[in-house]
Amino acid sequence: MMIGGLHLNNVSHAYVAGDPVLNGVSVFVAPGELVCLLGPSGCGKTTLLRVAAGLEVLQVGQVRVGEQVVAEGRHGIHVPPERRGIGLMFQDYALFPHLTVMENITFGLNHAPGRRKWAAEALARMGLEAYAGVYPHILSGGEQQRVALLRALAPEPQVMLLDEPFSGLDVTRRASIRAETLGLLKETGVATLMVTHDPEEAMFMADRILVMNDGRVIQDGTPVDTYFQPATAFVAALFGPVNRLQGVVRSGHVATPLGVFDAPKLADGTAVEILIRPEGLRVAWPGEAPEVRAGDVPCKPAPVSGGAVTRAPIRAVSARPLGRSSHVVLRVPDGDGRALTIEARVPGVFLPKPGDEVQVTVNPRQAHVFPAK
Amino acid sequence: MMSEGSPLRRAFTRHIPDGWTCAALIVAALVAIPVIAVVALAFSPDDGIWAHLSTTVLPLYIRETFLLMVGVGIGTFVIGTGTAWLVTMCRFPGSRVFEWAMLLPLAVPTYVLAFVVTDQLEYAGTLQVWLREIFGWKDRQDYWFPEIRSLGGAIAVMTLVLYPYVYLLGRAAFLEQSVCVLEVSRTLGKDPWQGFASVAMPLARPAIVVGVALALMETLNDFGTVQFFAVPTFTAGIYDVWLNMNSIAGAAQMASVLLLFVIVLLAVERVARRGQRYHHTSSKYSSLPTYPLHGVRAALAVLACLLPVALGFLLPAGVLANYALAHYARTLSGDFWTYAANSLMLSSLTALVAVVIGLSMAYGLRLGAGPVVKAATRVASTGYAVPGAVLAIGVIIPMAAVDNALDALTRNVLGISIGLVMSGTLFAIVYGYLARFTALSFGTLEAGLAKITPSMDGAARTLGCGPMRVLRRVHLPMLRGSAMTAALLVFVDCMKELPMTIILRPFNFETLATHVYQFASDELLEESALGALTIVATGILPVILLSVAIARSRPGRGGARRPVEEISLEGVAP
Numbered sequence: 019m020m021i022g023g024l025h026l027n028n029v030s031h032a033y034v035a036g037d038p039v040l041n042g043v044s045v046f047v048a049p050g051e052l053v054c055l056l057g058p059s060g061c062g063k064t065t066l067l068r069v070a071a072g073l074e075v076l077q078v079g080q081v082r083v084g085e086q087v088v089a090e091g092r093h094g095i096h097v098p099p100e101r102r103g104i105g106l107m108f109q110d111y112a113l114f115p116h117l118t119v120m121e122n123i124t125f126g127l128n129h130a131p132g133r134r135k136w137a138a139e140a141l142a143r144m145g146l147e148a149y150a151g152v153y154p155h156i157l158s159g160g161e162q163q164r165v166a167l168l169r170a171l172a173p174e175p176q177v178m179l180l181d182e183p184f185s186g187l188d189v190t191r192r193a194s195i196r197a198e199t200l201g202l203l204k205e206t207g208v209a210t211l212m213v214t215h216d217p218e219e220a221m222f223m224a225d226r227i228l229v230m231n232d233g234r235v236i237q238d239g240t241p242v243d244t245y246f247q248p249a250t251a252f253v254a255a256l257f258g259p260v261n262r263l264q265g266v267v268r269s270g271h272v273a274t275p276l277g278v279f280d281a282p283k284l285a286d287g288t289a290v291e292i293l294i295r296p297e298g299l300r301v302a303w304p305g306e307a308p309e310v311r312a313g314d315v316p317c318k319p320a321p322v323s324g325g326a327v328t329r330a331p332i333r334a335v336s337a338r339p340l341g342r343s344s345h346v347v348l349r350v351p352d353g354d355g356r357a358l359t360i361e362a363r364v365p366g367v368f369l370p371k372p373g374d375e376v377q378v379t380v381n382p383r384q385a386h387v388f389p390a391k
Numbered sequence: 392m393m394s395e396g397s398p399l400r401r402a403f404t405r406h407i408p409d410g411w412t413c414a415a416l417i418v419a420a421l422v423a424i425p426v427i428a429v430v431a432l433a434f435s436p437d438d439g440i441w442a443h444l445s446t447t448v449l450p451l452y453i454r455e456t457f458l459l460m461v462g463v464g465i466g467t468f469v470i471g472t473g474t475a476w477l478v479t480m481c482r483f484p485g486s487r488v489f490e491w492a493m494l495l496p497l498a499v500p501t502y503v504l505a506f507v508v509t510d511q512l513e514y515a516g517t518l519q520v521w522l523r524e525i526f527g528w529k530d531r532q533d534y535w536f537p538e539i540r541s542l543g544g545a546i547a548v549m550t551l552v553l554y555p556y557v558y559l560l561g562r563a564a565f566l567e568q569s570v571c572v573l574e575v576s577r578t579l580g581k582d583p584w585q586g587f588a589s590v591a592m593p594l595a596r597p598a599i600v601v602g603v604a605l606a607l608m609e610t611l612n613d614f615g616t617v618q619f620f621a622v623p624t625f626t627a628g629i630y631d632v633w634l635n636m637n638s639i640a641g642a643a644q645m646a647s648v649l650l651l652f653v654i655v656l657l658a659v660e661r662v663a664r665r666g667q668r669y670h671h672t673s674s675k676y677s678s679l680p681t682y683p684l685h686g687v688r689a690a691l692a693v694l695a696c697l698l699p700v701a702l703g704f705l706l707p708a709g710v711l712a713n714y715a716l717a718h719y720a721r722t723l724s725g726d727f728w729t730y731a732a733n734s735l736m737l738s739s740l741t742a743l744v745a746v747v748i749g750l751s752m753a754y755g756l757r758l759g760a761g762p763v764v765k766a767a768t769r770v771a772s773t774g775y776a777v778p779g780a781v782l783a784i785g786v787i788i789p790m791a792a793v794d795n796a797l798d799a800l801t802r803n804v805l806g807i808s809i810g811l812v813m814s815g816t817l818f819a820i821v822y823g824y825l826a827r828f829t830a831l832s833f834g835t836l837e838a839g840l841a842k843i844t845p846s847m848d849g850a851a852r853t854l855g856c857g858p859m860r861v862l863r864r865v866h867l868p869m870l871r872g873s874a875m876t877a878a879l880l881v882f883v884d885c886m887k888e889l890p891m892t893i894i895l896r897p898f899n900f901e902t903l904a905t906h907v908y909q910f911a912s913d914e915l916l917e918e919s920a921l922g923a924l925t926i927v928a929t930g931i932l933p934v935i936l937l938s939v940a941i942a943r944s945r946p947g948r949g950g951a952r953r954p955v956e957e958i959s960l961e962g963v964a965p
Contacts, residue, residue, distance in 0.1 A: 073849045099852035106853040112846035116868040125864075126854030166850075173855060 022084020023048045023209035024070065024104075024177040029079035030091075030233075031065055039065045041233040042079075047177070047209040052200070054220035055213045056244075056256065057230035063213040066230075067179045070211065071106045072099035083176055105175035105208075109182040111166035113154035119165050120150040126173040133172055140168050144198070160191045167199060171206060178203065180212040184219060196222060217257045221245065229253050251388045254293045261299075261360040263292040264390065272387060275352040276360070276380055281387045289390040298384020299362035301346055303370075304331070304377050332378055334370035335359065344368045348376065411858065412764055415755030418748050418829075419767030422774055425785025425826045426650070432640060432788050433647035440632075440641035448628060452645070456624040456652065458542060459549070459617075460607050466550030467606040471557025472599055474696050476587060479565040482681045483689040489696040490562075491938035496703030497555045498930030500887045500904070502615025503923045505548045506911035507707040509619070512539045540620040548620075549610055551703035556609070557602035559937065564598035565591060600663035604656050611652060612778040614890035615908050625649040626890065629780045633894070639784065646781040653776050660776075708927055714920030722921045726901070730922060734902040737817065738885035741824040742832075742878040748825065749832030749877060750870075753840050754862055757848070768833070775830040779823075779890035786823045786895060790814045815897050823891040828884050832877035839873025840866065879932055886929045 024047040031040040039062045047053045055063040068074040069089070070081055075096050076089035083104060088097040099106075113122050123137045141147050144164050154162055163183065170178060183199065184192050200223055203210050214220050220227050221241040229237040229244060229252075237249040248254035265272040267281045267288045276299075279292055330351035337346045344364045349357045362378070370376055478489050496504075511517050519536060528534050537543065568591060576586040617627045625645060633642035684692050715722070752768050774782070794811045801809045813819055843866060851861045867874075889904045896905065903922040910919035 068849075071849065071853050073852065098857065099849070100855045100857055102853070104853060106849060108846035108850060110844060110846055112844060112850040114847065114850075114865055114869075125851070128855070169850075169854070175853075 022082070022086075022176065023051065024211060025080070025082040026066065026070060027080040027082070029066065029069055029076065029081070031062075031069055031074065031077050033065075039233050040069070043230070043233070043235055045211065045228060045235070047211050049176070049209045050204065050207040051225045052203060052210040052212060052223055053226045053228060054224035055211065055228050055230055056217060056220040057215065058256075059215060061230045062233040063215075063230055064181055067106065067181055067211065067213055070177070071104050071179055072097060072102050073106075102177075103173075103175050104177045104179060105170035105173065106179045107166050107170045107181065107183055109185060111154075111162045111186070113162055113166055113169070115153065115155060118151050118153055119146070119157070122154060122165060123169045123172050125169060133174070137168060137172055140171075140202075144168075159187050160195050163187060163195060164198070167202065171202070171208070174206075175208060178208045178210045180210065182213055182215070184214075185216075192219075199223075229256060246383055248386055251291060251293055251386070251391075254295075254386045254388075258295065259361065260293040260295055263294065263358065265290050265292060275350045275358055276378065279380075279382060279385055279387055284387070284389060290387050291390045293386045293388070294360070294380060295384040296345075296361045296363040297343075298381040299360070299364075300379045300381065301348070301362050301364050301368060301376050302378075304375050306377075331375040333372075334374045334376055335372055337369040337371075339367055339369060342366075346370065346376075348378065350378070411751070411755040411758050412761065415752050415764050416767055418752055419764070419771040422748075422771035422826050422829050423767065424789055425782045425823070426770070426774070426777055427785075428788040429643050429646045429650065429781055429785040432643035432784075435640065440636070440638045441644050444632065444641055444645070448623065449648075451623050452625050452628045453648075455542060455622055456611070456649075459545060459622065459624055460610055460652075462542070462546030463549045463553060463610045464603050464607055466546060467554040467557045468599065468603050470550065470554040470699050471559075471602060471606075472561045472592075472595075474554075474699065475558045475561035475565060476591070477692050477695060479562050480587075480591075480681060481684050481692060483684040483692040485693060485696075489700070491934075492700050493558050493696060494555045494934045494937055495700055495705075495931070496552050497937075498927050498934050499552055499704055499707050500615070500889070500926060500930070501549055501552050501609075501613045502619065502889060502908060502911075503711075503927065504552050504703065504707050505545070505616040505619050506907075506916050506923070507710050508544070508548055509539050510914075510916045511706070511710060512536075542620075542622050545616050545620045545622045548616055549606075549613060551699060553606040553609055554699060554703075556606045557599060560598040560602035560605075561595055564595035568594050597663040601660050604660040604663065607656055608653065608776045608778075611649065611656075612780075612890070614778075614780055614893070619912055625652070626778055626780045629784065630890070630894070633784065639787065642784050643788065646778075646784050649778060649781055653778070653781075657773060657776050708924070711920045711924040711927065714917040715924045718917050719921055722918060725918075726906075727921060730901050730903050730906045731925065733900065734886055734904065737820060737824070737902060738882045741821050741828065741885045742882040744821070745825055745829050745832040745881040746836070746874055746878050748829050749834075749836045750874070752829075752833050753837040754866070756837070757840055757845075758858055772830040772833050774827045777827065779827060779888060780894065782823055782826050783891045783894035786819055786826065786891075787814065790819055790822075815895070817897065817900075820892060820895045823895050824881075824885050824888065827888075827891065828881045831880045831884065835877035835880060836870065836873050839870050839876075843869055876936060879936070883929050883933055887926055 024045070026043060026045040029040055029043045030038055032038040041062075043062070043066060045053065045055075045066070055066065057063050065074065069076055072081075072089065076091050078091040080087060080091070081089040083102060087095060088102045088104075089095055114125065117125065120137065120141070123141065124134055127133045127137075138147070138150070141150055146161060146164065149157060149161065149165075154165065157165065163186065167183070184196055187195060196219065212223060214223075224241055227237075227239065227241055227244045228235050229249075231252055237244055237253050239247070244253065245257060248256075254260060263274045263276065265274050265279075267284045267286055267290055269286060270280065270282050270284075272279050272281050272290055272292060274292055276294070281288075281290060284290060332348055332350050335347040335349050337344055339345075340363075342365070344367055346362045346364055346368065348360050348362060350360055351357050474489070474493050477483075478486055478493065509516070513519065514531065514536075522528070522534070522536075526534070576590045581589060611624075611626060614626050614630065616622075617624045618630065625648065629642050629645045629649070632638055632645055752771065755764060756768055790813045791811075794814050797812055798809055801807055847865055848861055851865045852858075856864060887904060889908055892902055892905050893908070896902070901909070903926055907919045907922045907926065910916070911923070916923075
């Protein structure tokens with residue numbers, strides 16, 4: 019039914035001349051696909067949505083909906099937002115306070131009786147039919163979110179843009195509304211570009227994740243790729259706190275107090291930073307058979323500067339239960355008489371006392387080696 | 392990457408003018424023309440009038456204007472800040488009533504209070520007659536009484552009517568201060584008075600400066616009081632030079648000097664407003680700590696609040712009502728209804744046009760205007776700061792030019808003289824009113840629009856509405872309240888307006904304001920009391936609006952988040 023999807027080619031944008039917010043960003047969203055723009059606040063995500071919708075006049079680059087060019091910087095083409103066939107859902111929902119729920123949803127429908135029926139049915143399916151005649155201010159956050167989504171979908175846009183659609187909801191309701199929204203979007207087959215700064219949300223919703231920072235796309239990949247093969251230290255750190263270790267490449271390997279990691283693509287002598295996710299560390303009592311999987315790196319004494327090393331044990335500093343997992347802080351002797359402090363997340367309840375000795379192995383899929391800056 | 396001429400830079404500076412931009416630009420230019428005309432004429436060659444003025448009356452005008460401003464500035468600051476603090480932070484009998492009652496003097500135009508005060512306090516007035524009876528004095532030689540029609544009298548009258556500006560902004564500032572900072576100052580060992588001096592006042596200072604600046608702008612605008620009290624200020628001087636010396640160039644030069652005073656005030660106001668942004672301590676309210684007052688302290692607080700209200704509102708309203716009751720039959724059988732109809736017609740017409748103009752300016756700005764439109768709207772919105780006498784001169788000059796050009800054209804082409812088409816017509820008055828009061832409607836509507844989040848526009852646009860339909864379907868329904876407020880504010884100010892009406896009105900055309908001024912100047916206050924009372928009664932309408940806003944903004948009442956600031960303050964000019 020729908021062809022084309024959304025194409026943003028080499029888009030640059032500056033609110034203040036000389037200080038670009040977007041710097042040559044290219045994005046393609048296929049029909050039926052959901053792409054998440056993930057990045058910290060101020061990275062240009064929302065500006066990209068506004069440029070795509072036509073709420074900002076494009077300065078450099080091109081925006082296409084299917085085959086139709088709706089904006090081009092060089093030729094000064096600017097199709098106004100009302101004629102682009104792009105739906106946009108705002109972070110604050112922007113429901114019109116002077117219109118009822120039903121009037122809000124049908125606001126974008128001019129002469130489409132069929133869609134009015136659709137609106138009534140969709141409202142009923144979400145269990146909101148009783149609210150059709152009320153004004154938005156009495157609705158809860160979740161209800162407002164669903165009305166805003168229906169309003170944006172009602173005119174059957176080819177492209178749907180969502181700006182932090184779940185940030186206004188409380189945590190308990192978020193999961194179910196997320197699933198419901200995803201279902202509705204997939205059902206309509208619209209090409210969806212969604213902005214979020216929540217990596218978990220992006221992992222859950224997206225077919226593809228585009229990581230943005232400083233107005234550029236840093237990585238474009240599936241959620242699994244983005245999580246397990248981050249392109250840069252920035253991407254790796256986006257998914258939560260990480261342990262950072264320093265080292266130097268020697269014949270394709272980096273030795274650290276936590277073990278030796280592969281660095282096949284980096285030249286000898288390169289200073290590197292190794293990022294290890296807390297959930298990538300396996301911690302066990304000494305003597306206990308550790309749950310070692312194929313490829314795990316046992317934490318053995320690092321061959322520091324050739325000399326013989328007296329291996330000091332790794333000891334716990336503190337441990338806190340978090341429910342599904344435990345948060346454990348460890349001191350790892352680095353062989354030079356000093357020690358590193360690292361964090362681990364251990365499944366279940368694992369609560370060593372301060373000073374208790376533990377053994378540690380590292381899941382190399384959760385340890386990422388990057389050249390140091 | 393971003394060198395001159397790079398595509399990004401070119402794209403950034405490109406600006407596509409559209410209908411809204413042009414409309415906003417034209418409107419802003421029309422409103423700005425009078426100010427530009429005054430300055431232009433002032434710099435054109437004259438017949439030595441400036442040399443004459445600067446050696447004779449100019450030093451006097453400067454001194455008196457300066458003294459008047461200092462006096463009113465200090466007076467409004469003390470009364471406005473003091474009562475705002477008492478009412479906001481202390482509890483004493485009637486403090487809830489004073490919260491809104493302190494605003495009542497805003498309803499009284501300065502010239503009306505000047506007439507009433509003179510009527511009551513002069514030699515033949517009620518008070519002195521009464522004193523003479525009590526003490527058995529025979530005449531002036533037996534006792535001393537201050538001269539009412541003097542600079543001091545003008546300062547007192549204007550202070551009593553203008554202090555609500557400072558009160559209003561001061562109270563809003565005190566309310567906005569988070570309780571926390573005041574409580575922190577207590578926990579750090581300051582008593583309430585030290586807290587006031589070391590925390591509350593410094594935080595409220597920008598708002599209070601804005602209030603005093605607004606009061607001083609009104610001081611410069613006043614014409615009726617200074618003329619009646621024979622205080623030779625600039626505003627009185629412009630009128631004098633124009634009518635008695637018959638020199639419009641001289642009047643324009645005087646007006647330009649007066650503009651310098653205004654520019655200083657505007658600069659002070661702008662800087663203070665900018666400062667206000669950094670003085671927000673918290674956006675959350677909880678009820679402010681209030682200090683209950685008892686005994687002598689409570690009595691003093693009541694007195695401090697009651698005196699300004701009594702002298703600024705109760706006295707004039709009472710005296711006028713008394714006279715009006717005694718003389719209404721004669722007044723009503725005279726030309727009262729004609730004057731009232733004239734005032735009503737002029738004010739409603741101006742209010743309507745001002746709302747349309749203000750809305751197109753505000754919406755044009757919202758649609759993403761370029762630097763030119765922004766500058767133009769800024770110029771146009773400073774009209775409220777320009778004294779009416781200056782604007783009147785600025786309206787006369789271009790109109791006379793257009794009239795002469797039209798006349799010359801018809802004489803050359805058709806061989807007939809059409810005379811003056813626009814000068815001295817109602818069109819001239821309405822134009823003058825608009826130049827001064829469009830700022831009010833613009834400010835109110837802009838504030839109203841600002842409360843509608845830009846995502847509303849975005850949502851409507853992506854749902855298929857063009858800018859005009861967004862305005863019709865989204866903004867106008869939501870702006871109804873702001874538009875009514877804007878119309879009301881302009882209407883009331885037009886009803887009171889005196890200096891422009893006197894200069895610009897057609898021959899023999901009287902409004903309530905000019906009628907009151909004419910009669911009261913001739914010591915016939917009784918005959919014009921009904922007219923003055925009508926003006927005061929209309930002036931109460933915006934005071935009611937403000938009171939409602941204040942009641943809503945009271946901490947702990949749930950209502951509006953931002954207090955009185957929402958209502959454009961320039962709106963309630965006495």
